[in-house]
Amino acid sequence: MQRLFGLILQCFVLCSLVWIFSADALAIPAFARKYATSCSTCHVAYPVLNAFGKAYKASGYRMPGGEDKFVKVPPVSLGAPAWKQVFPKSLWPSDIPGGSVAAFWLSSQFRVNPSATITNEFDGLNELYILGAGTLGESISFFAELEVIDGGTIPTGFGAALPRAFAQYNHPSNKFNVTGGLFEPRAVLTPTRLRLMRVSDYLSNRYGMPPSGNSFSLSPNQRGLEVWGSVEGPANKGGLDWFAGLVNGRDAGTPPGAGAFGSTVAGFNSRLQAALAAAGRTNFENNSNKDFYLGGNYKIGGMGVLGGGAPTDELQQADNFVDNSVTVGAFYYRGAAPTLVTRGSREEFVRDGNTFHRVGAKIDASIGKGNILAGVQLNRDKIENISRNFDEIITLVEARYVLYPWLIPAVRFENLNPNFGKAFYRWTLHSSTMIRANVRLSIEGVVSRNSKTDPLRDFRRFDSGNDTRAQFRLDFAY
Amino acid sequence: MAIVSILIGVMIEAAVFYRGLRSQRKKAHHLEGLHVAPSARDRADGLGRRDDRMTPMSRILRTLLVAMLTGACVVARTAHSKGILRTLLVVVLMGAAAASGEASGLRGKVTCSGVKDNSDVVVYLDRAPDQPVKDYSLPTKDTLIDQLNLTFVPHVLPALKGTRVAFPNSDEVRHSVFSPSKTKRFNLGTYPKGTIKHVVFDQPGVVALLCNVHAEMSAYVIVTETPYFATTDKQGRYEIGNISPGQYLLRAWHEKLPPLSRKVVVEKDGFTVVDLEMKR
Incomplete structure (x- = not known):
């Protein structure tokens, strides 16, 4: 009874916090301030983008039909456009945002995990992100994210504290664009950064290959260059998105779950980490090979990928989550990772001894207020001098339904089937309540077929374990 | 009487x-x-x-x-x-x-997409390709582009070929008007308040104006072959009166949108209504 009372009290406190925060939620993020518009113009429930938000992003963080009509905070001119006629005898004209480009994203969580030592806990401030984004002139834009607090702690590493920082060039047609810096590659089934279910990340984006010691994951970021573009389909509906990238690849240490595959895999990973440390690892790259990827998505029906069919006179605030369309997509990623290679009787550290591939395909359908995403991804690692491949097949199905614009339930199913261990699946149930356009209260539960031998038991880095549990979360952006 | x-x-x-x-x-x-x-x-x-x-x-x-x-x-x-x-x-x-x-003339509305409003579109008539060149009377007084509060006023100016435009400086600070455009390159140098300089625009085309002191300032002179031109208001409305009847090439220009042109026939009596749509 005392425990139940405690839970009720904690829920009351959490709800009070929601009320207090939402009552004072006057400020809105950078883009909303620039256009004096609501988050719902671009988001179903932030950070999930609606069709218009995707078109806005594809247009280089600019209004698809043209900026001038909607900008409420005019930029500061660094030269009138006519200065282009003077170039190269002058600087190319540009501008900088007229208002602040900074925005903040805070979250607080309350966890309930019956199998944990501490069955329930508040984490106070789980995340504090500072987001900076804007446009510079007609073609350049930028986006940066600084994680002041992540997972309830202050990040110590450079990569953890600054997960995204990129500049972007958009050709006026938006058919050929370039992104450079630190960014989340488009070669994923669905982006980690834009997911609705904040508690658990996608296995397809995050899971490594324990037997090869490969901690590579497609998300959350890569350093390098990405070229991409969009072309609208017939009658300005749907269209093609294409992308290709050249990046460093990632080294995130021991792959999650490595400890669950027995002493052989655990020992291999320990020796690999020791060899990496002895050979000298850097924060930016672990070998001289560059990873590359390419892919594309084709959207049939719905709003054009560059905003075709969107209202040009005013920004739509209501029912903009409806976009009847089907998108099919695929990607291929090839990389090289350090590993231990057996040559003769010796085990040698080779910086690019593991050639790995990631191939994914998806179908994403929006029908009325509902959306369903289904995807499959093959992860394959091939170590030099070993005849076998290490494979994982990951399947993903995620569905959401906008019951009301402020109430969005969702469900996700994931299955990971490796050729070196036991298959695993998990369900994630979720409901988002938009208390305000910029305040979201979500309840999320993870139900997993878990055991002490399951490889995902050690997959704690990003979601604090996968035991069956529930989580209340408050997100607040301004 | x-x-x-x-x-x-x-x-x-x-x-x-x-x-x-x-x-x-x-x-x-x-x-x-x-x-x-x-x-x-x-x-x-x-x-x-x-x-x-x-x-x-x-x-x-x-x-x-x-x-x-x-x-x-x-x-x-x-x-x-x-x-x-x-x-x-x-x-x-x-x-x-x-x-x-x-009352013989043209009127209509220009709708612009992707820009702030429908103003500052220059709608003008050019000689149709198969029509002879005509000489038109020039304005007897100088046309004016002022420099006021660090902006050119007006921002766009249609002017008949041969028109002399005065560039006074009404600001407390000095300005330096020049044009890099091929149609009419010139540089008036830097001059203080009270000074008025002049330029004759003798070739048809679009002439961009800049200030070498204030990079954000710009304006455009659209030099036309005929005196038949108008600049739209915020609603996009225009009206060109007193047009000699005949065939012309109707053109519309906006600094941020691709130009438009189409053949029109101006009747002897009454106004012909021509609505235009400009988009990227």
């Missing part, structure tokens, strides 16, 4: 002229004797537009018309004979015919 009529007509013409001059002085009271290009709002109010485009012959005709109508009214007050009434009828019919001749 005829002398009285003409005198009254001249007085009315003078009053019309003074009204136009006063509205210009409101815009630049310190620049006496200069012709101020009407803003979009002025044009919407009907100030200065038709007068600006009238040739000297049109002005004389209008003065005579006003005089005749005025005389007819005076006569009508004292007339009792059929002959005088017939005369009055003839005069009125002549006036109506003259008025309908002046």
Whole structure:
């Protein structure tokens, strides 16, 4: 009874916090301030983008039909456009945002995990992100994210504290664009950064290959260059998105779950980490090979990928989550990772001894207020001098339904089937309540077929374990 | 009677002229004797537009018309004979015919997508490819682009080929007007408040204006082959009057949108309505 009372009290406190925060939620993020518009113009429930938000992003963080009509905070001119006629005898004209480009994203969580030592806990401030984004002139834009607090702690590493920082060039047609810096590659089934279910990340984006010691994951970021573009389909509906990238690849240490595959895999990973440390690892790259990827998505029906069919006179605030369309997509990623290679009787550290591939395909359908995403991804690692491949097949199905614009339930199913261990699946149930356009209260539960031998038991880095549990979360952006 | 009529007509013409001059002085009271290009709002109010485009012959005709109508009214007050009434009828019919001749022109609305509003579109007529080159009378006064509050006023100016444009500096700071455009390259150098410099725009085309001191300042002069042009108001409305009937090439220009052109035929009587849509 005392425990139940405690839970009720904690829920009351959490709800009070929601009320207090939402009552004072006057400020809105950078883009909303620039256009004096609501988050719902671009988001179903932030950070999930609606069709218009995707078109806005594809247009280089600019209004698809043209900026001038909607900008409420005019930029500061660094030269009138006519200065282009003077170039190269002058600087190319540009501008900088007229208002602040900074925005903040805070979250607080309350966890309930019956199998944990501490069955329930508040984490106070789980995340504090500072987001900076804007446009510079007609073609350049930028986006940066600084994680002041992540997972309830202050990040110590450079990569953890600054997960995204990129500049972007958009050709006026938006058919050929370039992104450079630190960014989340488009070669994923669905982006980690834009997911609705904040508690658990996608296995397809995050899971490594324990037997090869490969901690590579497609998300959350890569350093390098990405070229991409969009072309609208017939009658300005749907269209093609294409992308290709050249990046460093990632080294995130021991792959999650490595400890669950027995002493052989655990020992291999320990020796690999020791060899990496002895050979000298850097924060930016672990070998001289560059990873590359390419892919594309084709959207049939719905709003054009560059905003075709969107209202040009005013920004739509209501029912903009409806976009009847089907998108099919695929990607291929090839990389090289350090590993231990057996040559003769010796085990040698080779910086690019593991050639790995990631191939994914998806179908994403929006029908009325509902959306369903289904995807499959093959992860394959091939170590030099070993005849076998290490494979994982990951399947993903995620569905959401906008019951009301402020109430969005969702469900996700994931299955990971490796050729070196036991298959695993998990369900994630979720409901988002938009208390305000910029305040979201979500309840999320993870139900997993878990055991002490399951490889995902050690997959704690990003979601604090996968035991069956529930989580209340408050997100607040301004 | 005829002398009285003409005198009254001249007085009315003078009053019309003074009204136009006063509205210009409101815009630049310190620049006496200069012709101020009407803003979009002025044009919407009907100030200065038709007068600006009238040739000297049109002005004389209008003065005579006003005089005749005025005389007819005076006569009508004292007339009792059929002959005088017939005369009055003839005069009125002549006036109506003259008025309908002046109303020949183009009007319409330009809708722009992707820009702030529908203003600052220059709609103008060019000679059709198969039509001979004509000479048109130039404005008798300089057209003006002022430099006020670190902006060029107006931001876009249509001007007939050969028009002389004055560039006064009305700011407390110095400006340096120049154009990098091939149509008309020039550099007026840096000059202080009170100074007025002039440029004759002798080739048709678009001329961008910049200030070498203030990089954010810009303006455009659209030099046309004919005196038939207008600049749209915020609603995108335009009206070009007093057009000689015939075939023309109608063009629309906006600094951020691709230009448009289409053939039009201007009828002898009445206004032809042409709506345009400009988009990226």
